[in-house]
Amino acid sequence: MLISMNWIRDFVDLSGLELEPLIRRFTLSTAEVEDIFHMGTDLKDVVSARILSVAPHPDSKKLHLLRVDAGDRVYDVVCGAPNVREGLLVPFVKEGGRVAGQDIACAAIAGYESHGMCCSEHELGISADHSGLMELDPQTPVGVDLTELYPIRDIVFEVDNKSLTNRPDLWGHYGIAREFAALTGRPLKPLETVALSAFDALEPIDIQVLDRDLCFRYSGIKVRNITKKVSPVEMRIRLFYCGSRAINLLADLTNYLMLEMGQPMHAFDSAKVDRIEVRRFDTPFSFQTLDGQERSIDPNTLMICSGGQPVAVAGIMGGLASEIEDDTDSLLLESANFDAVSVRRSAVRLGLRTDASMRYEKTLDPEMTVPAIGRFLKLLLDIDPDAQVVSRLTDVYVKHYPTVTLQFDKAYVDRYTGIQISDGEILTTLGALGFAAAQDGSGFTVTVPSWRATKDVTIKADIIEEITRIYGYDNFQISTTVSPLAPRKKSVENKTENFAKDILVQRYRLHEIHSYIWADAKKSRELGIPVEDNVRLVSPQSPDNEVLRTNMGPTLLGVLQENRSFAADFGVFEVGRVCRGKRPDGSAIERKVLGAALFSRVRGERELYYALLETVLTLGLEIKGLEPSFANIPPAHSFQHPRNTAQITFAGQPMGWVCTLHPAVAARLDRRGVAAVLELDLDAFSALEPQELRYREPSRFPGIDIDLSLSLAEGVTFGSLQPAWAQVDPALLSEVTLVDTFSLGGQRSMTLRFGFSSREKTLSKEEVQPVVDGIVAQLAPLGAKLRA
């Protein structure tokens, strides 16, 4: 929103103050100022001047040769404006002057010297009108600087609208002026209005508010015999500086009022609209708004009607049919208050966010509608004294907001601020902002003004903000908190996650990535992985990003494929969320998981698979002191290999999987590379009780290793052989390790090393041989015999 300091100065005397520092203080105390513009500073030697004579240019139909009296002397000027005529009083830039960012020098135009330039309003920077020369009041003396004639010089600043969302009172200059009054400690002048009681004897307007939940107040008045059509220059300059476009006097006045008081108004041609109904319709219909667009109106949209005929979308925009036109001489003025949410929803639905709807969305003060009419009449009658009010003020006040009264004591302010702000300062600040504040001992009772009481100020903490922002946060003495000492434990989830990342990055050299919680259907199609049904987004940004991912696999495979040119051998991981469907109550089953995937054109698939199994083992041992177990399971996801998908189990709880790829997916991923994927449920893993570290005295005696080379029958795994030595005393058989395994001629071989040791003595081969024989005997029925 653009704010004119000239306008502000109508309401608060800022004489003797530097304005820019004051505007910067406004940023720190009220709302963010985004930009400051210095208007009219670019004009030099622009004066009122009279065209003494107009002669046609011999070679041009458009150009004229003028003699212009600028007070100091008469200038020869070549001018191309269509409205030149003898006797016309215009703004004139003398040679050597400056306008519209240009220095004006004596120049030859089509063979004739021109010693200056007559200007349009556009060139002066006070309107968008460049249809012809600006025509000054014929009574104006010549040779007067334009900046003295009109308030062209101004400082205009732009406030970030977002920083005003909670302040309905700041959507007009008067509210902003109140802030400046509080900041400078100077009084705020009252708004000059017409006393509406003077019209009490006149006929009321027929105003029916039928949807009383959406229209809180509707005030109206009728005026006729309006003869002036064009707004005064001063008013047009302000409108232009504040981003509005001058149209005609009545439309300009409603805009001016809105910019001044923040109250949107609508002027109906009372020849077309002479009564008002405020209502919704049961069936949708089409309605043409002022901007000429056909809008479809649904049953939720509140409409202003006259005799059953819709004439405006309430709080948003009027209809084209009842528009004020050039021959309009009578009006029905609307000053109303509508439900903020309803206006916002309708504006969003219609795709029509107007200056009016933007203000209604903020929950405007309904107390403002009547003073706004008084102010409108004051301005209108000042400009057009012949205008005549022909109805009494008609005011349907449906919803009054309750008066908000707050009580607090000085200790509360001291505690909340942490500094000392005096009683006097509290009272002065609140008073300047329009709060009625009274002190009784250490207690304060504050009545919130109506313009802050619609939603903005409701509790005593809100009062703290009022006091402190005007006091100035830069003026705060800052101090550290004083809190009792209390040790705090690191959360196990955080610790686990960080530790796991360290292992994956530092030991396994994986790259951490971030992705999205939803499935990427496009990428999945490329990889031939159907997106699994799951919880969906209601309004996804693309239909391909609609379904939440059930697991990390497709995400990571997509990342692998996108990075194939990065390296011949690499791995990635992500700690992220997946959604495993819904609980019976409908809530999503969200899990934090660790997903990792390896890609290689150097190593084989088997190697990658084992590398991931080892990764899980390392995570288990280093973070929890626990060893996982793995078992082949049927795949749960289509990309998983039907034979090489293993379930990860810790402490008896399944909590993830490792897999290679289904050949169909593998072929689409890359023709030459192979991949393997892992997912571990980090929520479950974090929750595992860690195995405490136990120290054992090392044995003083050397142990003895016995290697057994076995040939295995079909389908025999290492795991299936374990029962063969399960019964041996672990104090004797300290570990069993794999030395080698290979397949030769369809026969699988495995060499196992059995490590025996004793805490009492050095073992001899003879002593352990019976135990080894026992193991060999047990191995035979399990499908493993000693290799010849």
Add this chain to the structure above:
Amino acid sequence: MKEKIEALRARFEAELSAAKTSETLEKLRVGYLGKKGSVTELLKGLKDVGAEEKRELGQHINALKKQVEERLAAQAEALKTAEENLLIASAEQYDVTLPVNEAQGSYHPITVVQRQLEEIFTSMGFTVEDYPEIVTDYECFEAVNVPKDHPARDMQDTFWLDNGQLLKTQTSAAQNAIMKKYGAPLRAIFPGRCFRNEATDASHENTFFQMEGMMIDKNISISNLIYFMKTMLSQVFERDIQVRLRPGFFPFVEPGFELDISCLICGGEGCPTCKHSGWLELCPCGMIHPNVLREGGIDPEEYTGFAFGLGLTRLVMMKYGVKDIRDLNSGNLKALSQFKHE
């Protein structure tokens, strides 16, 4: 006999100076000191001389023996050194400037910065809390005082799910649960992914990270908030940071602030980065709204507190000069693999 000894000595010296390999040295040793060596033979010859002569000659022969031993050892040492020097001289000198093909892993830059922040906060007694990404209307809005009709709840801003839940739009969604979990006094930070249903471009993402923090205790004041933010941010940026507070509206705080820091580029003088204001808008903060405390089971008459939200993603972009926010979620290893250490 004496002459014989001296002749032998002279012969040894001559042969020794000619010996250039360890093999010839060994031959010399055997030839002089071995069982049938010349010196050994001389000693054997002593049995044929008289007792008096024997003692004198014995001394001479033993002196020779000692000399031979010492000279042989010294020569052996010299030869060994020479051989080693030869090995060194002929050894390949490895090229230490060769490019090393050492693959390293990498952390996501969000992780890097998040850990730096976690360290600062844990050193000040804050716990680090984790929170789900799929939350309820209550957690994300109602519990933190966002009214029913607030625009933030609209479809345009929030990713609603078909089961009625939503993807959290702000880390504040965790406030209520954390208050209920710990009660007051409380110091916690809670980093997390947040989601906004808005179009993406170089500076907008629908999925990004925030880190929120709150501190609740008796007598926590605005003065404390400003002090804390200044101290904390000076740690984060590793320099003395000036802060300034402006009124800002956020439903979960009262008063609420926009916090600006002195521009990191120009130090406050004014430059294009800070649009010549000397200040950079950094993070929202404020005193926790009494309704939020009450909803979290904490009595706002007894306790007060402050909360702040740091744009983790934005901090990463500022810190590393990441120009396109989309790089962070791209999975593009050419970008991400650069963050090899913390």
